[in-house]
Amino acid sequence: MDGFERLDGPTEEVPAAAVTGTLYGVGMGPGDPELLTVKAQRILMRAPVLVHFCKRGRRGNARTIADAILRDPAREMALAYPYTTEIHPEHPDYVAALAGFYDDAAGQLADHLGAGRDVAILSEGDPFFYGSFMHLWRRLKDRFPVEVVPGVTGMSGCWTRAGTPITWGDDVLTVLPATLSLDALTERLRGTDAAVVMKLGRHLPKVRAALSAAGLLARAVYVERGTMAGERVVMLADKADDDAPYFSMVLLPGEGRRP
Numbered sequence: 001m002d003g004f005e006r007l008d009g010p011t012e013e014v015p016a017a018a019v020t021g022t023l024y025g026v027g028m029g030p031g032d033p034e035l036l037t038v039k040a041q042r043i044l045m046r047a048p049v050l051v052h053f054c055k056r057g058r059r060g061n062a063r064t065i066a067d068a069i070l071r072d073p074a075r076e077m078a079l080a081y082p083y084t085t086e087i088h089p090e091h092p093d094y095v096a097a098l099a100g101f102y103d104d105a106a107g108q109l110a111d112h113l114g115a116g117r118d119v120a121i122l123s124e125g126d127p128f129f130y131g132s133f134m135h136l137w138r139r140l141k142d143r144f145p146v147e148v149v150p151g152v153t154g155m156s157g158c159w160t161r162a163g164t165p166i167t168w169g170d171d172v173l174t175v176l177p178a179t180l181s182l183d184a185l186t187e188r189l190r191g192t193d194a195a196v197v198m199k200l201g202r203h204l205p206k207v208r209a210a211l212s213a214a215g216l217l218a219r220a221v222y223v224e225r226g227t228m229a230g231e232r233v234v235m236l237a238d239k240a241d242d243d244a245p246y247f248s249m250v251l252l253p254g255e256g257r258r259p
Contacts, residue, residue, distance in 0.1 A: 020144050021049075021113040024120040025127035025137060027151015028065045028173075031228035031247070036065070039229050044069060044151060047076055047120035050103075050111045056080040061228075061247065062122035079105050084204045098135075106139035106141035113144045125154040130177075130198065155196045158226035159251050162233045167194050167255025178203035194254030200244040207250055208236060216252055224248040 016204050024043050029035035044050065044066060054060035061072075065077075070076070082097040109119050127133040127148050137146060155175070159166045165174050174192035176185060177199045189195055189210055211217040220236035225247050234252055 001015060008210075019116050020058065020148055021116050021118040022145040023109065023113060023137070023140055024118065025131070025133040025146070025148040026120050027126045027149050028062045028122050028124055029152040030125055030154045030157025030226055031065060032157070033068045035067050035157065035227065036069075037149065037151065040149050040151065041069060043120050044122075046118075048075060048117045049109075049119040049163055050075050051077045051079060051109065051119060052122040053079050053081065060122075060124075062124045065124075066122060077108070078256040091166070102135040102139060106136050110141060110143065113140070123151065125157075126151045131154050154226065154247070155198065155249060155251075158223040158249055159196075160251075161226045161231060162221050162223050162251060164221055164251055164253045166196070166251065167254045167256065169254075171254030171256035173254070178207050182206050182210055182213075184215045189214040189216055189252070192252075193256060195252040197252075199246070200248045200250065201243075201246055202249075204244040205242045208242070211236070211250070211258075219252055219255075221231065221251040221253065222248065223251060 020239055024047060025038070026043055028040065029037075036209060038138055050066075050070065052063040052066075054063065057080075060078075061077075079101075082101050112119050120137060121127070121133045124129045125131065125134040127137075129149070137148075140146070155166075170219050171193040174188055174195045175196050176197045178185070178197050179203070180200055185197070185207060198225070200207065208217065211220050217237055218235075220231075222234050222236040222239050222244075224230070225233040226233075226249075228247065
């Protein structure tokens, strides 16, 4: 038998590997639908389950960006946060509620993925940059195939629309959440060449105070809803009020080497 020994008797059948769906984290960009990548559009068009986060009773920004290409509500699955700005993110009730929310959402997505259906999570900006997608990725990445589609970040969209190059030469860029304390913001602003301060909202007065204390207020640029409808760009020193929506940030452009 050509040198091979025949094995008599029944042979054990090897079960076929289970086919599961793929979890996609799709970067939706900063707001302008034309900044969606070709790959992001392709996945959005074909994925049988499209997941987007939102505040209860409202549509999320990531879903709004997709208006131009999504026409099949039957594929959509909205995940409404239990809290957004109602209580502080460090409050025990907030932490517990969000953990339960992500656990439950991961369970719902696991049902779809386990049944072989691909799931695409719409993520504002880039999925791995302050994205809610990351909390589901962490819960599901060891159980199902994952592919992350990078997107144009909100800060990139904002400094582009502001016409403000953010780093020159050897400038060091620091990205800061406005939720830090006044002292922490001031210290980090003093220690960097360029900065982006995100998650403004009610924290704008504190950010303004930190920039002033660091002697940097004159360079700071305020951008509201960058690349979206209602966009506004103004020097922070010229902004008379302290109102700031969630989709706003402060840019501190660097002043590094320029040949």
